[in-house]
C-alpha cells in the first residue's frame with residue numbers, strides 16, 4: 356500500500372478533529388478526499404506529511420511509519436499545503452533550485468530536474484519572474500512544481516485548485532493528471548467535477564469520521580450525483 360491509515364485520531368483540546376479513521380491507497384490510485392469545512396481533511400493530510408503528530412493510530416506512507424521512520428516517509432511524499440507558502444521575493448527558478456537543495460539534490464541533475472518540472476507545470480513563460488509577481492494560478496503551479504521536484508511516489512495535495520478561475524482549474528487538473536500518472540495521489544477538494552474528472556475513488560469524511568470509501572463507478576451506479584451523495588452523508 357502507498358498510504359495506510361489505521362484508527363488515526365487527532366484531538367485538539369476537547370475536540371476529536373480526526374476520530375479514528377482508517378483507509379488505504381494502492382500504488383497508482385488517484386483518490387479524492389472530500390468533506391465539509393472542518394471535517395478533518397487538512398489535519399489528516401498534515402499528519403500523513405509529518406507536520407502534525409497524531410493523538411492515536413498509525414499512518415504509513417510507502418510502507419514507512421510517518422512517526423517512527425519520518426525521513427524515508429517524507430522523502431516519498433510531495434505535499435502541497437492548503438495555503439501554499441512560498442518565498443515571494445525569490446525568482447521561480449531560484450526557488451525551485453533552493454527547494455531541490457533542501458531535498459539533497461544538487462548539480463546538473465538538480466538543474467535538469469528543475470527544467471523538467473518547469474515544463475511539466477507550464478511555468479516556462481514565468482520562470483524568470485519573482486514569485487510575488489505571479490498570479491494565483493501560477494503561484495499554485497510553483498507549489499505543485501516544488502511538490503513534484505524530488506520525484507516522490509506519493510502526492511498529497513490540499514485543495515490544489517481553490518481560488519482559481521475555471522481556465523486555471525482546468526490547467527492545474529491537467530498538470531495533476533500528467534504528473535500523477537505513475538504516482539499515488541490523495542487530494543482534497545470541494546469541487547465535485549474535479550473528483551469526477553480526476554479520481555478513481557472517493558473518500559468522504561464528516562466530523563472526523565469516514566462516511567464513504569468507494570470507487571467513483573460504485574457511486575455512479577447508485578444513480579445519484581456525487582453532490583447528492585455528499586450532501587446526504589454530511590448534512
Ligand SMILES: Nc1ncnc2c1ncn2[C@@H]1O[C@H](COP(=O)(O)OP(=O)(O)OP(=O)(O)O)[C@@H](O)[C@H]1O
Pocket residue numbers: 367372390391392393394395396397398399437
Ligand atoms: N491547530 C488547531 N487547533 C485547534 N483546532 C484546530 C486546529 N487545526 C484545526 N482545528 C480544528 O479541527 C477541525 C478540523 O480542521 P481541518 O482544517 O482539518 O478541516 P478541513 O476538513 O481541512 O476543513 P476545510 O475544508 O475548511 O479546509 C476544525 O474544527 C478546526 O477548527
